Amino acid sequence: MPERWSTPETTVVTGAAGWLGQALMHRLRADPARARLRVLVHDASETAVFDNAENVNVIVGDIADRAVVDALFDGVGADADVIHTAGVIHPKRVSDFFDVNTTGTKHIVSAARAAGVRRLVHVSSNSPFGTNASATDVFRNDEPYNPYYGYGQSKMEAEQAVFAAVAGEDGGAALDAVVVRPPWFYGPFQPPRQTTFFRMVRKGKFPVIAGGHQRRSMVYVDNLVDGLLLAELTPRARGNGYWIADARPYQVTEIVETVGRALRDEGFSVKVGALRLPAIAGRVAEVGDKLIQRTGRYQQQLHVLGEMDKTIACDISAARRDLRYEPQVELYEGMRRSIRWCVEQGLEL
Amino acid sequence: MAGDAADGRRYVSGLLDAAAIAAGDALDAEVVVVGSGAGGAVTAALLAEAGFDVLIVEEGPWVEQESVRPFSLEQMDWQYRAGGVTVALGLPSIAYTEGRCAGGGTEVNSGLYFRPPVDLIDRWTTDYQIKDLDPDEIAGIADEVEQALDVGKVPGRKTPGSEILRRGAAALGWRHSEIPRWMTYPPGGDAVTGKRQSMTRTYLPRAFAAGARMVVDCRVDKLTVGKGVATGLSVRYSDGTRSEIRCRHAIVCGGAIQTPALLQRSGVRGRIGRSLAVHPTVKLSGRFAGEVNVPDDVPVHQVKEFAPDLSFGGSASHPGLVALALSDHWAEFSRAITEWRRICIYYAAITSEGRGVVQAVPGLRDPLVTYRLTHRDRETLRSGLARLALLMLEAGADEVYPSFRGAPVVRNRRDLATMQQSFAASKASVMTVHLCSTVPMGEALDRCGADSFGRVHGTSNVWVNDASLLPSAPGVNPQATVMAFAIRNVRRFIETNGRGDA
Numbered sequence: 001m002p003e004r005w006s007t008p009e010t011t012v013v014t015g016a017a018g019w020l021g022q023a024l025m026h027r028l029r030a031d032p033a034r035a036r037l038r039v040l041v042h043d044a045s046e047t048a049v050f051d052n053a054e055n056v057n058v059i060v061g062d063i064a065d066r067a068v069v070d071a072l073f074d075g076v077g078a079d080a081d082v083i084h085t086a087g088v089i090h091p092k093r094v095s096d097f098f099d100v101n102t103t104g105t106k107h108i109v110s111a112a113r114a115a116g117v118r119r120l121v122h123v124s125s126n127s128p129f130g131t132n133a134s135a136t137d138v139f140r141n142d143e144p145y146n147p148y149y150g151y152g153q154s155k156m157e158a159e160q161a162v163f164a165a166v167a168g169e170d171g172g173a174a175l176d177a178v179v180v181r182p183p184w185f186y187g188p189f190q191p192p193r194q195t196t197f198f199r200m201v202r203k204g205k206f207p208v209i210a211g212g213h214q215r216r217s218m219v220y221v222d223n224l225v226d227g228l229l230l231a232e233l234t235p236r237a238r239g240n241g242y243w244i245a246d247a248r249p250y251q252v253t254e255i256v257e258t259v260g261r262a263l264r265d266e267g268f269s270v271k272v273g274a275l276r277l278p279a280i281a282g283r284v285a286e287v288g289d290k291l292i293q294r295t296g297r298y299q300q301q302l303h304v305l306g307e308m309d310k311t312i313a314c315d316i317s318a319a320r321r322d323l324r325y326e327p328q329v330e331l332y333e334g335m336r337r338s339i340r341w342c343v344e345q346g347l348e349l
Numbered sequence: 350m351a352g353d354a355a356d357g358r359r360y361v362s363g364l365l366d367a368a369a370i371a372a373g374d375a376l377d378a379e380v381v382v383v384g385s386g387a388g389g390a391v392t393a394a395l396l397a398e399a400g401f402d403v404l405i406v407e408e409g410p411w412v413e414q415e416s417v418r419p420f421s422l423e424q425m426d427w428q429y430r431a432g433g434v435t436v437a438l439g440l441p442s443i444a445y446t447e448g449r450c451a452g453g454g455t456e457v458n459s460g461l462y463f464r465p466p467v468d469l470i471d472r473w474t475t476d477y478q479i480k481d482l483d484p485d486e487i488a489g490i491a492d493e494v495e496q497a498l499d500v501g502k503v504p505g506r507k508t509p510g511s512e513i514l515r516r517g518a519a520a521l522g523w524r525h526s527e528i529p530r531w532m533t534y535p536p537g538g539d540a541v542t543g544k545r546q547s548m549t550r551t552y553l554p555r556a557f558a559a560g561a562r563m564v565v566d567c568r569v570d571k572l573t574v575g576k577g578v579a580t581g582l583s584v585r586y587s588d589g590t591r592s593e594i595r596c597r598h599a600i601v602c603g604g605a606i607q608t609p610a611l612l613q614r615s616g617v618r619g620r621i622g623r624s625l626a627v628h629p630t631v632k633l634s635g636r637f638a639g640e641v642n643v644p645d646d647v648p649v650h651q652v653k654e655f656a657p658d659l660s661f662g663g664s665a666s667h668p669g670l671v672a673l674a675l676s677d678h679w680a681e682f683s684r685a686i687t688e689w690r691r692i693c694i695y696y697a698a699i700t701s702e703g704r705g706v707v708q709a710v711p712g713l714r715d716p717l718v719t720y721r722l723t724h725r726d727r728e729t730l731r732s733g734l735a736r737l738a739l740l741m742l743e744a745g746a747d748e749v750y751p752s753f754r755g756a757p758v759v760r761n762r763r764d765l766a767t768m769q770q771s772f773a774a775s776k777a778s779v780m781t782v783h784l785c786s787t788v789p790m791g792e793a794l795d796r797c798g799a800d801s802f803g804r805v806h807g808t809s810n811v812w813v814n815d816a817s818l819l820p821s822a823p824g825v826n827p828q829a830t831v832m833a834f835a836i837r838n839v840r841r842f843i844e845t846n847g848r849g850d851a
Contacts, residue, residue, distance in 0.1 A: 135725075140523070141522070144769060
C-alpha cells in the first residue's frame, strides 16, 4: 500500500458553493493535477463562484433528489474521488436536517458505489457525539455516539450509512470511505451569519456563560481542507473516522480575547468585555432549543446559545498518526485572515 | 494468636487471656486505637513497636480468610457493615460498603495497589495547608508498605474478565495497565491462587508481636471528652454488655463514615463529617461468547485513559452479584442470568465534584449520610458508562446490560446512542466503595477537622488516622494512600510523645 495516492482524474465535490466547499474548491482549482472537477451546488445563482472555468462541471440541484445525484455521477468512474461537504446546519425546519444530511448522504453513498469510485470522503461533525461531560474532558478519536438534537441525529445516521457501506453490511459492494469530523470552523468564505460573531465581540456582547471556562475545539478552514485532502489520498485511512481540528482546544474566554485582539490588530475598535451570563442561561437556552426542535422548527440563536456553555473538545492525535495531518494555522492568525477576507468582500463587521 | 471466630469469642490478643481482661478495667491502655483497618492496624503496629501500650478496639468480628469465600454475598454478610447495605441519601442515593471486621476493608477489597499520586499530594499541601508533607517521605513509606504487603503482579494467567478489559482498551488505543496487588502466590500459581496480604496477616500480627492487645465485637459508643481532653471510651460488646476504658490518647480509625460519627457523638466540634468525598461508580454487565466468569476473583486490569476524572475496572461477578446487576431492568435483562458464566461485571468510577455529609443522629446506631452529585458528576457518569460499553463491544461482547432503570440492551454502536439518551444518574444504581475526607487534615481551619498530623483541632489527645484525613478522594484505590499517611502521622506522634512508659 503506498503512503499516498496520486490525485485522481476526476474529483467530485458536493456543497461546492458552501463555506467549506468554496475553500476546498479554491485549493483544488489551484492544483493543475486536478484535471476534472464535477461539483454540486444547490442554486443556479451559486454557479458564478466558479468563473465558468473549463475544468469545472457544475450540476445544480437538491442533494435529497436522487436524480440530481445521478446526474452528478454521470460519467464518473474508478479514477475518481468524492468529497462530500454538503450539509445543512442551521435550517428552517428540523426535517431539512434529515433530507439533506441523511438522505443526501445515502444518495451519495449509493451513487459512489455504483460508479465504483476510488474513495468517498464524508464530512461529518462533532454533533453525533454530543458535548463533553466536563470542561477537562477531551473526545478521543473513537467515542460512543450521543447525538446533539436534530443536527447530531441526522449526521450520526449519515455516518452510519457510510460505515455500513464500508463494511458491506447492506449487501452491496464494499465502499472505500473515510469520515472527517470537524468541530466549529472559521476562516475565509464564511457565510453572513459569522459576521454577527465578529460584531458581538467588537461590541463586547459575545455571550460568555458561567465564567467561560468551557473549551471548544475549532478548525481554521484551510486546516480542514488540508485534512480533507489527506483523508482523500491516504490509503490506510480506509474505514476510519478522524477529528480534524486546530492543534488544541481553546477556552471560551481565550476565543473572545483572541478575536478581540485580532480585530484590534486589523484596525477595528473593540469594546473590552463580554456578555457575562450565569450557567442557568445556557441550560434555559438548551431546553428552549430542544422544545422548539420537537415541534419541527429550528431557532438558530437559541441553539447556539444552548451550546455555548458546553465543552466540545477533541483529540487530533489519530489524524496526526494516520494521515500525517499537522494544523498550520492557529486561532489568532486564522482570525486575522478571516477578518481580512471579510473586509475584502466589503462585509460590515 | 487469633481467637476462634466460630465460638463468638470477642478477645483476640497475644498477651492477655479472655478472663483477665473480661473485667473491662484491665483494658485500660496508654493508647486506644479504634478500628483495625488500613489506618488502625498500621497505627497500632508502629506504636506497639515503639514501646507504647496499645489496645485495639474493633466493632466487627475476627474472620479467618479461609473461612469465607472471597467476593461472595456470604462475605458481605459477615465482614461488611449491615450486610453491605448502606446508603448515602441523595438524588440518586449512593449505596456504599464498609468493611466491619478485624482488618476492616483490607479483608474484603480488591487488593489493588496505587502509590499516592504526587500531584495530588502537592495540591493537598497547598489547598489544605498541610505542614511538612514531603512527597519523598511518602514515597519512602510506600516502599516499606510494598515490602510489608508483598505488592506485586499476577505471576501467571490473568482471569478472562481481566483480559477483556485489556483487549477492549488496546483496541481503542486507551491507556490501561495491570495493577499490582497485595497478594502472595504459590509457586506456579495464577490469579485465582493469590493470598491477600490483609491487615489480619500483616500489621495486626506485628502489633500483637510487639505487645498490642485487641478486643473484637466491641463497639465504641463515645469518647469521654472534656475541655478538649479525652479520658476514656464507653464501649458496648455485641452481647449488649457495656464498659468504660481509660486511655491517655484516643486514635480513631473507624473509616470515613464511622470516625466522624463517633467524634460527633462524643461532642467534638469543628469540620467533622461535612465534606465526605467518594468515587461514585456505575456498572454494566457484559455477555461474551465463552465462559469468562471467575466468581472468586476480580480483574487486575484498569483503564486509566481518562484518569483521574474517570477510571474503568472489573467488579466481583458472583452469580448473586450478576443477578443484582441485571435487576435494574429485570424484565428485559433477566433472561441473561442463566448464562452468568458468560457474564462479567465492570464499573466506571469518577472523581466527584460533589460532597456529602455524615451526621450522627441521637438514638440511632448509624449516622445519616447524604451525598450530592453535581451536574458535571452526572454527565461524567453518563459518558463513563457509555465509554465502558464501547470498550465492551470492542472486546467482543455480544450484549451489554447497563445498570440503570429502563436501560436498553447494547449490541452495537447505534445502541450506545440510545443508551446515552435514556441515561440519567437518578435512574442508575450508583455505588461506591471508596469513602474519604470527612475529617480533612491541615491547618486551613475553614475546611480541616484535624491538624497536619491528624490531631483533631480543638483537642489535645484525640487523633484521627484513617481515610477520613485524606482531603479529597484520590482518584485511585485509596488504601495505599491511607496506609502511607497513617504511617507518616504515627511516626510524628511517636517523635512528639516520646517512647511509651510501658
